[in-house]
Amino acid sequence: MTDPITIAIDGPAGSGKSSVSKEAARRLGFGYLDTGAAYRALAWHVLQHGADTSDAAAVVDAAGDFDYAISLDPDEYWVRVGDTSVTEAIREPRVSSAVSGVARVPVIREQVNVLFRRLVADSGRPGVIVEGRDITTVVAPDAPVRILLTAAPEVRAARRSAELTTEDAAAVAAALHKRDASDSQVVDFLTAAPGVTVVDSTDLDFAQTVDAVLDVVRSGTEGSR
Numbered sequence: 001m002t003d004p005i006t007i008a009i010d011g012p013a014g015s016g017k018s019s020v021s022k023e024a025a026r027r028l029g030f031g032y033l034d035t036g037a038a039y040r041a042l043a044w045h046v047l048q049h050g051a052d053t054s055d056a057a058a059v060v061d062a063a064g065d066f067d068y069a070i071s072l073d074p075d076e077y078w079v080r081v082g083d084t085s086v087t088e089a090i091r092e093p094r095v096s097s098a099v100s101g102v103a104r105v106p107v108i109r110e111q112v113n114v115l116f117r118r119l120v121a122d123s124g125r126p127g128v129i130v131e132g133r134d135i136t137t138v139v140a141p142d143a144p145v146r147i148l149l150t151a152a153p154e155v156r157a158a159r160r161s162a163e164l165t166t167e168d169a170a171a172v173a174a175a176l177h178k179r180d181a182s183d184s185q186v187v188d189f190l191t192a193a194p195g196v197t198v199v200d201s202t203d204l205d206f207a208q209t210v211d212a213v214l215d216v217v218r219s220g221t222e223g224s225r
Ligand SMILES: Nc1ncnc2c1ncn2[C@@H]1O[C@H](COP(=O)(O)OP(=O)(O)OP(=O)(O)O)[C@@H](O)[C@H]1O
Pocket: 011, 012, 013, 014, 015, 016, 017, 018, 019, 020, 036, 159, 160, 163, 201, 204, 205, 206, 207, 209
C-alpha cells in the first residue's frame, strides 16, 4: 500500500486549524491528526501527577508512563490516556495554560514527532491532514501541501471567547496571546516557511475557509490522487 498523502497545516492558537482541518478531512475522505492533543494530553498527565509543566525533568518523568492514543477519524474524534478519555479535559483552561511548558522540552518534541509520523503511516487512509505548529517545517517538511492558517489576533481571540462562554473574554484573549508568545519561542508558526501557502481567514467565514484550504489541497495534489 502506498504512503498516505500528508497535508500539513500550521498556525497560531484559535486560527481554526482543528475545526477547519477536521471538516476538510471529512470532505476529502482523509484522516485528521490533531498534534496539539498529544502536548495537551501530556500536560494533563503531568498535572495528574501533581507536577508542574514548567519543570522539564518532571515532564520527562511523566512521559515515562504516558499511554497515549488518539483517533484520526474526523467523524469520531477522541483522545485517551490509558483507559481515561481526556477528549474534553485537555481543552480546559488549566491545561491550555500549562501546555507550553511541555512543548518547550526538546526530547518530548522528538518523541511525539516520531509518533505523529507513525500514526500517519498506519492510518489506512489515502491521506491525512496533520495540524499543529511545526508540521510544515519539522514533522512533514516534504508534504505535497503545506499551509499556514492565520487570522488577525483580535479575530482569533473573539472566536475562542465565543466558544468559552463561561470565561471572561479579556482573560481568554490574554491567555491565547500569552500561549502564542510562549510557543513562538520554540517554533515559528507566525511566518510561512518557503513553499508554504498562507490562508488568512480574518475576513472569511468557516465555510469559506474550508473551501480555501480545499482549493490549496487540490492544486497541490493534482495528479497524485
Ligand atoms: N473562518 C472562520 N470563521 C468563523 N469561525 C471560525 C473560523 N475558523 C474557525 N472558526 C471557529 O474559531 C474557533 C477556533 O477554531 P479552532 O479551535 O479550530 O482553532 P485552533 O487553531 O485549532 O485553536 P487551538 O490551536 O487553540 O486549538 C472555533 O470555534 C471555530 O469553529
